[in-house]
Amino acid sequence: MDPIAISELRFLAPARILVGTGCRHELPRLLAADGRSNPLVVVDPRIGEAPALRDLLARLGAAGKAPPVCNEVPGEPYVETAEAIAALLRAGQHDAVIAIGGGSVIDAAKGAALGATNPGRVVDYEGFDRFEIQPLPVYALPTTAGTGSEVTRVTVLGATHPIRKISIKGARLVPTAALVDPDFLRSVPPRVAAAAATDALTHALEAYLRPASSPVSRALGLRAAVQILRVMSYGPAFMDAAHLPDLATGSMLAGLAFGNSDVGPVHCLAESIGAVHKAPHGAANAVFLGPVLKYYGRGVDAALAEVARSAWPSRLGNVGDESAAQALVGSVAEFVAGANIGTMLELCGGVIDVELIANLAETNNSNASGPLPMSATDYARIIRLML
Numbered sequence: 001m002d003p004i005a006i007s008e009l010r011f012l013a014p015a016r017i018l019v020g021t022g023c024r025h026e027l028p029r030l031l032a033a034d035g036r037s038n039p040l041v042v043v044d045p046r047i048g049e050a051p052a053l054r055d056l057l058a059r060l061g062a063a064g065k066a067p068p069v070c071n072e073v074p075g076e077p078y079v080e081t082a083e084a085i086a087a088l089l090r091a092g093q094h095d096a097v098i099a100i101g102g103g104s105v106i107d108a109a110k111g112a113a114l115g116a117t118n119p120g121r122v123v124d125y126e127g128f129d130r131f132e133i134q135p136l137p138v139y140a141l142p143t144t145a146g147t148g149s150e151v152t153r154v155t156v157l158g159a160t161h162p163i164r165k166i167s168i169k170g171a172r173l174v175p176t177a178a179l180v181d182p183d184f185l186r187s188v189p190p191r192v193a194a195a196a197a198t199d200a201l202t203h204a205l206e207a208y209l210r211p212a213s214s215p216v217s218r219a220l221g222l223r224a225a226v227q228i229l230r231v232m233s234y235g236p237a238f239m240d241a242a243h244l245p246d247l248a249t250g251s252m253l254a255g256l257a258f259g260n261s262d263v264g265p266v267h268c269l270a271e272s273i274g275a276v277h278k279a280p281h282g283a284a285n286a287v288f289l290g291p292v293l294k295y296y297g298r299g300v301d302a303a304l305a306e307v308a309r310s311a312w313p314s315r316l317g318n319v320g321d322e323s324a325a326q327a328l329v330g331s332v333a334e335f336v337a338g339a340n341i342g343t344m345l346e347l348c349g350g351v352i353d354v355e356l357i358a359n360l361a362e363t364n365n366s367n368a369s370g371p372l373p374m375s376a377t378d379y380a381r382i383i384r385l386m387l
């Protein structure tokens with residue numbers, strides 16, 4: 001008798017994921033239910049006086065003392081950023097972290113929550129499940145539709161000596177609750193929103209294309225990609241209020257997809273120019289997504305065609321794999337070009353060290369998670385084709 005193929009799945013997600021306009025207002029109830037009375041709020045300084053933030057902070061303060069707010073998070077957080085917030089958490093004897101922002105804020109908050117309860121330096125915990133003590137609970141409220149970090153077990157932080165991005169992964173890094181409220185998206189500048197949306201699409205596609213992904217990650221990746229592509233196809237109007245709930249949900253689903261699988265070569269390149277040139281994560285993924293998909297060539301046509309046909313059944317329902325896949329790649333390129341995100345070279349300050357970036361991409365621990373094997377030579381070819 002043939003052996004039966006068994007796939008064992010351990011699916012990680014926050015115990016509570018709230019989705020919908022206004023769901024941020026449930027945060028005080030969740031904190032009270034969990035017995036958390038002394039949270040620190042970590043906020044993206046760029047969302048400043050956004051009405052959705054102002055009314056949430058007012059409600060958090062209404063029950064008694066207003067929680068302290070930390071807004072010292074740079075666009076690309078470093079290990080030191082997480083450690084500085086961890087010091088605040090310890091000094092204030094805080095019992096929870098509320099992260100309101102894009103991926104930089106949520107990742108910094110997750111790293112800080114770990115650093116507040118575990119000894120030594122945050123960088124010591126690079127890798128998978130290297131820490132033993134439960135981090136402080138994190139309540140994550142994404143303000144961009146891109147990161148997915150509100151539902152994942154990973155935090156990505158910049159590190160020096162050597163310069164790189166480190167990933168800290170562990171089941172205990174999954175936020176306690178995610179509150180995905182499209183109202184936060186209203187105050188995001190269009191260019192930032194477009195870059196974030198392309199990051200989310202990259203999460204969805206990389207999880208979907210990864211051969212080792214579970215059926216659950218592939219299903220979530222497919223659904224997320226379809227939802228995000230449909231919103232993107234509105235072009236510059238993609239941030240109209242009517243589309244924001246779909247975009248916010250698509251980003252969260254993409255987070256669940258890659259959070260239970262991995263990202264792949266697009267992120268390997270994006271994280272490399274992020275580490276070396278401080279290129280913003282969303283924009284870096286946006287510039288590499290199309291060229292990497294093109295470089296894969298015919299090997300991913302069938303998979304991309306399934307996504308494209310699901311997204312636009314009336315237009316592509318009856319076309320062949322190659323044409324459907326090309327339509328998807330063309331749609332991404334058109335969206336990125338129209339969003340004024342910039343070029344790879346612009347994100348790198350005008351000069352790129354091809355060998356350095358290619359080698360960093362090859363040694364990224366997500367390099368093996370692509371649909372096809374990728375070496376430093378492949379990465380260098382992609383970069384040179386973009387010059």
Ligand SMILES: [Fe+2]
Nearest residue numbers: 199203281285
């Ligand atoms: Fe990403």
